[in-house]
């Protein structure tokens with residue numbers, strides 16, 4: 001499937017990632033964010049799925065609403081950890097019934113969390129490559145998968161990661177979305193190795209605008225993402241200055257994207273953390289036009 005039309009005159013293509021809300025307040029926050037971000041011409045958006053099915057109902061509900069009530073082309077994340085093949089097929093069928101035709105196919109973290117020993121379910125899909133194959137056998141879906149420029153924490157080495165990415169691509173993945181990273185050199189080295197391995201699908205950088213560096217550091221450790229010391233320097237002394245911190249965060253993400261564009265990358269997957277202001281500030285810095293502005297401009 002995978003249509004890849006140019007969405008912006010300058011060639012940047014963007015997608016947004018959301019997570020399913022766990023409370024009424026979070027629900028309100030999500031839909032406010034979705035409405036505000038619908039000003040931007042995103043190629044698609046995605047909604048995460050708790051490993052082991054822990055967020056199945058809220059993910060399904062969010063995805064259904066996005067598909068039927070927003071302008072966004074919507075993908076649902078799907079994991080296979082801790083599930084039999086039959087369980088996974090039932091979940092896929094529920095998502096298909098909700099109108100989902102795009103998936104981000106993942107293995108998922110083991111129940112003990114990142115770093116705990118992973119045991120494939122004896123009757124389940126052992127990894128994301130097998131899940132991609134199962135999805136491909138069931139229909140002509142658009143399928144994204146994960147990629148790890150700084151290595152998956154469980155992985156022996158980058159070569160093992162690239163082997164897995166190759167299997168996912170051979171089984172029919174349309175693109176890879178990366179774990180977030182801040183070291184563009186590491187991304188470029190990884191990207192070169194991916195291409196040298198004969199993997200041709202787009203590897204789309206996952207960009208994390210930094211809402212809160214302290215919290216992000218805790219999370220980054222578990223994801224295997226390196227936090228370069230220059231980031232500490234950029235945010236130094238800004239703990240109490242919310243406004244300046246937001247400006248620096250938007251600058252940092254926009255500069256990262258601009259640098260990647262100079263290296264020939266034009267698609268970006270933005271981790272929104274269900275908040276719109278910072279993401280919009282990043283897109284403004286990149287010179288993207290809001291759809292409403294573009295329409296107003298065309299009418300003038």
Ligand SMILES: Cc1cc2nc3c(=O)[nH]c(=O)nc-3n(C[C@H](O)[C@H](O)[C@H](O)COP(=O)(O)OP(=O)(O)OC[C@H]3O[C@@H](n4cnc5c(N)ncnc54)[C@H](O)[C@@H]3O)c2cc1C
Nearest residue numbers: 048049051077106107108127128146152155160161164179
């Ligand atoms: C873009 C993106 C979106 C994500 N969305 C979600 C989500 O919605 N829900 C969620 O729960 N998680 C999500 N994750 C996290 C992901 O589920 C975890 O990183 C998980 O540990 C691996 O899943 P995967 O699909 O990347 O696994 P795979 O692609 O199957 O494997 C990833 C890498 O881990 C290594 N590896 C896998 N298994 C083993 C093993 N047994 N021994 C040694 N090495 C191994 C391999 O080298 C492989 O390259 C996301 C990650 C990314 C990058």
